[in-house]
Amino acid sequence: MAWRARQLRVLTRTLQTQARHDYLPQEDLGEPPYIRPAGVATPRQLVQYLDEFVIGQENAKKVLSVAVFNHYNRVRANLSTMESDEDDMDWPDASADDGVSSARINPHPWRLPIPPVGLQPRHPIPLFEKSNVLVIGPTGSGKTLLARTLAKVLDVPFSVSDATSFTQAGYVGEDVDMTIQRLLQAANWDPQRASTGIVYIDEVDKIARKSGGGGMEGSRDVGGEGVQQALLRMMEGSTVSIQSKAPSSVESPISGSGEGRTRPGPRGSNTNFVGPKPDTYHIDTSNVLFILSGAFVGLDNIVKRRVAKGSIGFTANLPQPEDDNSNGFMPFFTPNRTSQNILDLVEPADLVKYGFIPEFISRLPSMTTLAPLTVPDLRRILTDVRGSLISQYTALFGYSGVEIRFTTPALNEICKKASERGGGARGLRGIMENLLLEPMYEVPGSDIRYVLITDAVVRGEQTALYWSRGEGVQFWSAWAKHAAVEKKLHKTKGAS
Structure with missing residues (x-):
């Protein structure tokens, strides 16, 4: 018996076990990096x-x-x-101490021991x-x-x-x-x-809430306070x-009679017909x-x-x-x-x-x-932002094969009128529609290929300037002339 006990002791000493989960040492992990979702x-x-x-x-x-x-x-x-919280509901009772531990439980080695249920209540994250x-x-x-x-x-x-x-x-x-x-x-x-x-x-x-009422019994505010x-x-x-769709009005019989006719009786009384439910x-x-x-x-x-x-x-x-x-x-x-x-x-x-x-x-x-939008804000809406009004109307005229240009004083005058009119960006679009009504009416189907809008056109002192096909040199000359005048005025104001 002593020889068998010595042999069993030797076997148990040479028996090696392998952990079910491999955990890195705590000093090797370091601080977990923040990953933005x-x-x-x-x-x-x-x-x-x-x-x-x-x-x-x-x-x-x-x-x-x-x-x-x-x-x-x-x-x-x-x-x-x-x-x-759902995982905690499935967690086994740690207060049960019957000398037998479940083989399915593999706690992390750094996890703090879970206190018994009756000693310290657990405070979940709100x-x-x-x-x-x-x-x-x-x-x-x-x-x-x-x-x-x-x-x-x-x-x-x-x-x-x-x-x-x-x-x-x-x-x-x-x-x-x-x-x-x-x-x-x-x-x-x-x-x-x-x-x-x-x-x-x-x-x-x-x-x-709608103020007032009227009538002896008053009126119920179904569109104000009720909402x-x-x-x-x-x-x-x-x-x-939420119901996605209403039930279909077409019903198909369960029993395959092949006739496709409904039986006599009131609608909905036939229990052999089952329609799709919403x-x-x-x-x-x-x-x-x-x-x-x-x-x-x-x-x-x-x-x-x-x-x-x-x-x-x-x-x-x-x-x-x-x-x-x-x-x-x-x-x-x-x-x-x-x-x-x-x-x-x-x-x-x-x-x-x-x-x-x-x-x-x-x-x-x-x-x-x-x-409320100021005049500089309206100017940026008109020219700077993605999908600006100037780019929209330029592309709109481009579909007709026409190139339209606005001078800098014309843009400033448009923004000034929009500020006086009110309505913000919607008022700005309204002014652009009124300003370009005549060019949008005259250009399609004509030989006009170039349109120039100046500050005088915005003020209503003259009509828009048009050039036909082959007159691109005159158009760019007029554009350069207005640009030179604007530059000269800008220098004069800066010197004064």
Whole structure:
């Protein structure tokens, strides 16, 4: 027996085991490198891309870029937290101590020992809440262009909706669920991809609470406050059920009779006919980012009344009657200071006075404003940005085989008239359409091959200058003459 025990001891000493998982020493690994997730650009890169299409509005670009970047960081963090919670539910009970350990458990050698369940509660990583964005700015300042440009650069589902057609559920109009349905369509009917998309709602100021009522029983605001109430849960995070298609009206019999005729009886009473049922998708909006925008006409007057400081005396700065929203009545107390962009001072209380319920505004923690476009901004929109108006009309005339040119004073005059007219970039396009109406009417089908627009043409003092085929030398001579005059005037102004 002693010899057998000695032999067994020798065998056990020479027995070698191999680890199921190979782990590198901790000092050899070093610090894990940071790898930026693929498909998500940094906020600075998003701003650089927006600069190619949108002029100015630096603060709005930063707010939207940071909101988009942080949103998808939250999405990844929330999804990883949910996956880790699911893994922890499958983790075996560490408090069971029966002397037998499972062979399937291969803990990492650096992992801290898991405390017993009853001694120390485990604190999971909290889920990050999203920050929806509200964009306020006058018409033509670039609100929709910012959203459309973001939709191009982001490889995520992106839906655009107009709030003017929204009504409360059960009334004529679109339900707010249509925003999620458009998002699902943009995601190619992939619910998981649609649940991490972006919803852009334009003209959100049109769903402000309507003041007044009328009638003994009053009137229900189905297009204002009713829509705000419907958007509350969706913006906070809820599950929306969307039906992809309506059931088909053509039904095929299960039993192969070969006749293809329906049996007598009321429609739908035959149980042998089974039609296709509509697919229902359930979209969780907890990880859907909502970007809302609107012009908010009249909001500046509410802000002015809040920030106005009263002053009396002969040296008080009195505003113009048209600046006050009181039907020409001049108040005794007038504001002492004015702001270049009064919308920068907007607070949630101002939006509540405008007609929004506090619950709706509290779900829009991130807010930014867009300033009206100045004359230099309009000039850059006209010539510098990608897809500028000058390049568009140059290409439009090029389809007719015509070359059109604008002098520098003509471009400055166009921007000046657009600034006086108002409407931002839309007003600029309106002036271009009126200015080029006659050339666009005369050129197609004629022998005109060259068109020159000067500042006198913009002011309406003369018509556009035309040259026919073979008169390119005269066209370039006139172009050079105007350029020389412009250069001389520029030197004269610089010397003075």
